[in-house]
Amino acid sequence: MSDLKDKNIIVTGASGGIGNSIVRKLYESGANILASGTKVEKLNDLKSKFKNIKILKFDISQIDKIEEFIENATNELGANLDCIINNAGITQDNLAIRMSLEEWKKVIDINLTSTFLLSKFSIKKMLKNKSGKIVNITSVVGHTGNLGQANYTASKAGIIAMSKSLAIEYAKKNINVNCISPGFIKTAMTDKIDEKFKEIIVSKIPSARLGEPEDIANAVVFLASNQSNYINGETLHVNGGMYMA
Numbered sequence: 001m002s003d004l005k006d007k008n009i010i011v012t013g014a015s016g017g018i019g020n021s022i023v024r025k026l027y028e029s030g031a032n033i034l035a036s037g038t039k040v041e042k043l044n045d046l047k048s049k050f051k052n053i054k055i056l057k058f059d060i061s062q063i064d065k066i067e068e069f070i071e072n073a074t075n076e077l078g079a080n081l082d083c084i085i086n087n088a089g090i091t092q093d094n095l096a097i098r099m100s101l102e103e104w105k106k107v108i109d110i111n112l113t114s115t116f117l118l119s120k121f122s123i124k125k126m127l128k129n130k131s132g133k134i135v136n137i138t139s140v141v142g143h144t145g146n147l148g149q150a151n152y153t154a155s156k157a158g159i160i161a162m163s164k165s166l167a168i169e170y171a172k173k174n175i176n177v178n179c180i181s182p183g184f185i186k187t188a189m190t191d192k193i194d195e196k197f198k199e200i201i202v203s204k205i206p207s208a209r210l211g212e213p214e215d216i217a218n219a220v221v222f223l224a225s226n227q228s229n230y231i232n233g234e235t236l237h238v239n240g241g242m243y244m245a
């Protein structure tokens with residue numbers, strides 16, 4: 001989509017399977033990208049594939065440094081901030097009665113609190129531009145719940161509600177805040193799932209297959225582009241029909 005040409009976009013969690021695909025699709029669309037993550041080697045691999053991108057190591061669990069990260073990332077891009085893709089997140093699964101307070105707080109803090117702060121400080125930059133796009137990556141289980149994931153599902157559902165609130169607050173400032181809710185996507189994480197359990201998952205997906213990282217990346221490009229200008233506070237489900245609201 002040509003309207004992303006020269007747009008300045010931050011992508012968190014860029015070194016993972018979905019993040020890698022997001023960076024590639026945005027790059028192919030002509031965007032100026034700053035790719036962030038915790039794994040330097042994988043960030044360097046991205047840089048070798050996509051010569052013009054900027055990379056910046058950052059752990060979003062460092063809540064007190066998020067404002068500084070947004071400032072540094074924007075400076076690296078060399079101009080205004082047009083869009084941020086909040087893709088980074090973690091899981092730490094356990095049954096509820098066995099889940100420690102630490103396991104609960106770690107997932108909530110990284111997935112929800114950090115996403116809020118990344119959005120907050122990005123909005124401050126976007127207000128100067130009088131426009132901007134925020135795309136938050138959630139999950140189908142944030143709508144359905146999931147066994148052993150009370151912390152993760154709560155964090156992802158929280159992102160959806162938070163995004164709607166931000167969309168209401170800043171719509172008149174020409175800032176759009178939307179979510180993408182992936183289903184089960186082929187990544188290193190799903191590769192570890194037992195084959196019998198994977199068959200059960202696929203049986204519940206009308207499209208009868210796992211999604212590809214590119215499916216999420218295509219949705220990101222759309223929501224980051226001007227073609228989505230009248231879409232705000234929404235969640236785009238990319239899960240092969242697994243969840244139909």
